[in-house]
Amino acid sequence: MNATLLIARRELGAYLRSMTGYVIAAAVLIINGLLFNAFALGGPDKLSAEVLSLFFYFSSGTTIIASVFISMRLLAEERQTGTLVLLTSSPVHDWEIVLGKFLSAFAFLALITLATVYMPALIFVNGKISFGHLVAGYLGLLLLGSATLAIGTFGSALARTQVLAAIFSGCMVVALIVCWLLAKVTERPLQDVFVAMALHGKHFPPFQSGTVHLRDVVYYLMVTYVALFSATRVMEARRWR
């Protein structure tokens, strides 16, 4: 576990020392701010809870996109630059490498997500929202981000370059999002399968409206676990190739 934290600390430092990290953070904050201003605050009068719900809806989109870009470098960049050998020739298990990488990306995403808190704060000052709604929304964003980052880590483990990693993980994330649309045009029992798998349409809206269901929490944690487990298996398999 010590190695996991070491890797996570170094990786988080790399995000904070690199231009890419700041570009992603700036892009997320700018796009979130513009969407919040244009669609959540703009238009006809709304209840504060509706404004907050819209904020979380838009933030979920930027969180998904940011997660793909944050995670694409995790293992693919190390493979590209040849630094992965430092980790694979050290007394560190492959799962510790994958978990350390994931934790750093998650911490960085959490920093960006928490930096958006000024927008709900504006609603809080000028309107009336419940603290529980705020916590549920951010919990949803972090869980959604966790699942997407884990998928991105898996994509990064599969790919030889960062661009390929982004494409792989982007495709996997889109496939899970599209499940919700497929559920609308299919019949049971296939429909139930698609609904259960939908990354956003089924499992995020409750958080958006301030409700936390255990099934949604479990879903995001399961996606995170399965994706990280798969990434570890890919790392192990590469030693045999």
Added chain:
Amino acid sequence: MPPMIEVKGLTKYYGEHAAIHDLNFAIDQGEVIGFLGLNGAGKTTTLKVLGCVLLPTAGQVTVDGIDIARDPHEIRRRIGFLPDTPPLYSEMTVGRYLTFAAELRGVPGTEAGKAVAEAEEKTATREVHGELISSLSHGYRQRVGVAQALVHKPKLLILDEPTSGLDPVQIVEMRQTIHLLKGEHTILLSSHILSEISQTCDRLLVIQHGEIVAQGSEQDLASRLGGGGTIEVEVAGPSARAIEIARTVAGIGAGTVLRESDGVALVSLQGNPDLRPQVARALVQGGIDLLRIDRGAARLESIFLKLTAEAPQ
């Protein structure tokens, strides 16, 4: 004391292609071994298997008595590995990077500073301790690569092309560094620079097409492959006449002009170096001014070329 490395029937396939096939060799504790081979011969694959980066397809490898397939984790604690491209994080300073490498290999945080200072001392990288790796010259990067490999004081150091891309001054500095490490670690190093191997290593392993084609000291290989050896003579006068006279001595074969300028020629003669008195007498009696006569140096290049030419395809 078990050998530091014992390899039996080591085979590694990439898909259908066997990168290395049925390798067998042993390396004793404290030895410095040179690993020679052409590009694609299987050197890097072998070193990666020994460095526990890759797992073998077949065969048995033990490092310090531990089976690589059973406990790779424990072996990784005992080895320091420098791959052909040093694994450096360019956004880190040298000090932070080495501290990270030390802690990753199990050096406690309280002792990491001391371990880093010692590694920097051995590799002469102390003066760049606080500098960003991205700002370092190629020579310093290579030395920091060596420093990360030895920061946790491993028993076995595996260095893949440590002098790759270095200029002559940096090569000399790297050679000094490896000389300093001799005795403290068992060292297995590969290099394309044969003189480097010749000056640094106790023993050679020559690999060709994924198979070990020869192993032993340079002298062993020279006597095995170089026939009766060579004699070098430096004469004032025409080299052709000198070769003609020298060849009248029984046991002296073909002569090669190594250098000829300003009326002075350096000639290499095929033959047992013990025939030097007879050659000297023949040359003097033949009217050739003999300036110098010596045992011909066994040249690693020629050994290597013979071995790689003779190896099965």
